[in-house]
Amino acid sequence: MHIAQLSLSRRLSALEKDLRVSLFTRRPGSLTLNAAGRRFRPIAQDLVRRAEQAAETMSAMGQGEQAALTVVTAPSTVAYLLAPFMAGGGSAGPTLRDAIQEDPSKVFDTLSRSDADLGVSTTPTPAPLESAFLGRTPVIAQVPADHPWSRRSTITLAELVCPN
Secondary structure (H helix, E strand, C coil): CCCCHHHHHHHHHHHHHHHCCCCEEEECCEEEECHHHHHHHHHHHHHHHHHHHHHHHHHHHHCCCCCEEEEEECHHHHHHHHHHHHHCCCCCCCEEEEEEECCHHHHHHHHHCCCCCEEECCCCCCCCCCCCCCCCCCCCCCCCCCCHHHHCCCCCHHHHHCCC
């Protein structure tokens, strides 16, 4: 890690003091994570990841570049909207860093945890998030081959809602 042991020990002790909890079991010649340390580890890793993303984003903006975004959306949106967008080179706007695939009901949970920069969903947007209409998407009805609709090329929304 290129940090002197004494300096590292002081930093870890200062962290434990700030958090008001011991993170390690200390024995002569060894230091191991205790239960609190194991619980804190993924939080610390997430904070480091976010700090790296923030530095990357600010560096890109400082150089006049568009920021790369992480989008969370349903798998079908990735397949039918994002994948063609990325394959086609997209627009002159922001680039996509990553696409997280989630069930539409979980998109806003992922967004609220700051695991993504942008959420695309068909479900209503909860407060305090803001939303914007992106466009219309086709609804695809799938039926067995022996179903009366199987030979039809279109079905109205009313028929889907009330199939009698």
